[in-house]
Amino acid sequence: MLEASEVGNTMSKAEFKEVEPQLRVDLVNAQYDLRDADFGVLLFVAGDDRVAGNEVVNRINEWMDARFIQTHVMGPLSGEESMRPRFWRVWRDMPPKGRIGLMAGGIMRLLNENLAGDLSDEQYEHAIDHLEQMQESLVAEGTLVIKIFLHTPAKKQRKRMKKAEGNKDEGWRIDQRDWAMLDLLEESGAKLEQLLRRTSVAGAPWSVIEATNRRYRDVAVARTILNAITARLTEDAPAGVAVSDQLFSPGERQATVLDTVDLARTTDKATYDKELNSLQREVHGLARQARDRGLATVLAFEGWDAAGKGGAIRRITQALEAGDYRVISTAAPTQEELKYHYLWRFWRDLPPAGRFVIYDRTWYGRVLVERIEGFATAAQWQRAYDEINDFEDQLVERGIYVAKFWLHISAEEQLARFQARENTPEKAHKITEEDYRNRERWDEYVQAVDQMVLRTSSTDAPWHIIAANDKLSARLEVLDHVRSGLRKALRKLP
């Protein structure tokens, strides 16, 4: 989920200067309105970027009215604190109704103590359970819990720190802890992601904010806080429901995970034929090994209408033995399926050992079409991130190879494909009015996809965003991911 936030958001000085004054006014006004509200705000700020964490906490205090916000930096436990249960200090410093309590750094401390061996695995597990329970209980009783995680890629941090060390005026800011933390992060990225996933509870998810650019970062943090408080005050988001991640108005530039792919990429037919053959041969060999050694595979395909999911899937199944796979085309649930939990039909079709199941549209419908069309309530689709993560965790723990693909095309390319289909008699039936209706909600889907990838991508069940304006290169890219994913999964088998 962290890597998925690295989309390159920046904000220019001019833009920043334009938005800052109003933002500060809005923040302080929200604080005043909050004073009479029947809920308090518990604001967790953490991150893998210590410098950014410090700066953001300072910035929040600078921009808000210090009388109504209390900041608590979760340093090493003090004498008083270490004599009580770990979360005693969080309860002690809990904001009452009408106030904001800012707690900085706690989650990273938990991880670091475990990595350093100061906290046993059992204690660490218990702490995570308690943290989950505490949040669920606070949310249920009405506290607004806002959680911000600041992410800067380790590489960028190293570069920044080297530069700062060479600088007489800034070098003193960098200490050994910063370098040690970076080493740790690069080794323990998967564990950190797991921690963020497990401590994201319904109604209190982590908002991961890209921290590389200071101006973008500060504005994004401020707006996350502002939106959450405002939505709750105006009852746009009732207790227990988190506000949307949409922080920037359409006029402003906010990058999403979909901006990270290069839609201009193409492959010529000759290269395609050659590479396709070679990839399929390799995947075929790996699939035989998977069957012999009992490795099951789940491939999940999502993407825009007409993005070419079917074609990409066929290029995979061509490489497999007929008895080794099933393709599950997921349509709107039948009357019979509606009698069950929405995950039931996907559980039902899981592959046995050694086999592939390829889902053409998936359980992610809950946070895409069902979210946008209103078939699921806000509480339902927001809860679904946790439910889906838990589902996929169970697959991964069972040793199943899981990969998820979003086939991305531009709106223009989609339109061209719709029109081409309409002009092709045997394909015309594939285009309906609904397809055109869905296009009108393109921007909403972009947000939903961005949030979905952020919340559900993990080292062990990654999302691959595929540039699919060129069908040929998209198919090769998908096959390439399947090949390397299978290889990795086979290596991990006992």
Added chain:
Amino acid sequence: MLEASEVGNTMSKAEFKEVEPQLRVDLVNAQYDLRDADFGVLLFVAGDDRVAGNEVVNRINEWMDARFIQTHVMGPLSGEESMRPRFWRVWRDMPPKGRIGLMAGGIMRLLNENLAGDLSDEQYEHAIDHLEQMQESLVAEGTLVIKIFLHTPAKKQRKRMKKAEGNKDEGWRIDQRDWAMLDLLEESGAKLEQLLRRTSVAGAPWSVIEATNRRYRDVAVARTILNAITARLTEDAPAGVAVSDQLFSPGERQATVLDTVDLARTTDKATYDKELNSLQREVHGLARQARDRGLATVLAFEGWDAAGKGGAIRRITQALEAGDYRVISTAAPTQEELKYHYLWRFWRDLPPAGRFVIYDRTWYGRVLVERIEGFATAAQWQRAYDEINDFEDQLVERGIYVAKFWLHISAEEQLARFQARENTPEKAHKITEEDYRNRERWDEYVQAVDQMVLRTSSTDAPWHIIAANDKLSARLEVLDHVRSGLRKALRKLP
């Protein structure tokens, strides 16, 4: 929580014959009404009594219409099942809306596999997490989850099995697994209780049913199912809220945990003086050790009005150094305290290392007065069992000695004390009209206390039910528990 269910419930043949026909009619009618409902029923039956488990599953199938209930015994994973994630079979066999799915034995299998080393501690922890998440998600999406745990004390099971083995006609029913399971249970009681607590989620708690007497057991099981389905159908208990544990009408006899104490017990003044002195001296010595070695203590006092909590607490504090303890008298929350989560004020007052905090009335107000007076909604007080267990688990994990006392008197004794107080000028102010009003709800309080003790008693934070009709013997009993509890806690220190 299991021991707390051992209250000696039985049912005579005559009573059974009287209730059985109507119960069967009601069960089948409920099934028919359920067919058109928009929810399914997931019924887990498990227990530490294998024989009872089998008999109960057979009984449910005998009493209900087999067309609308599917039974799945969670035996060892089959080939098909072992190739999927552990809970795949639960999802596969999930009841649709309108139907009942009975799953037998799964939770004990989880425990046994871990104890036998077939499931690592890490896998066991993950399985519990997934089980929690699954239930929360099912409950949130509308499934009615009913969970019945059949408990028979190991001693009684041994006796029964020895008798059966000697019997030509029944001996073949007993096999090695039964004896092995009993050994296991006696060693791992605390772990089983922990498992039941952790898998009790809001809206889907375990109902522990005393299984020693077959007739009582079967009727209690049937009524648990019937009440849950009926309450949901009639919307007495909306989705996510469990129905009350009240299974028997006042005319019928249902024992509660309060029936297990002998209210007739007395102590004469001479014995009292001697024993009090000796107990206080010992507690004083243990408290000094606790201070020196950093053991913190939390004592929680609840009980009927005028049961003598204050007097019992004073006999403890007399044995302590003034600087080593605080007594927290919990009244209705102040305006200031109402701005926080209900647990906040109790967290705030936790003792530092080496000190005592004695709460005179506690966080259990949530599931007693707040439940009965309607200050907390059903969803709130039902959630509170989990919240309280999690709170106390954090104390125990931090090494704090926790003990909870319910001072029990009869309704007659209470009335006599009220009247005596009214006739004593310096005590008359302690009696108000509210005290008399509370008496009218005596039976409701009995149910609430019974449920509270069942849901929140654990090996590490036990409830002690004190017979307090005789003040002197009550005080000695409390001190005796504190003495042995402190001793045990000191021995456990590293």
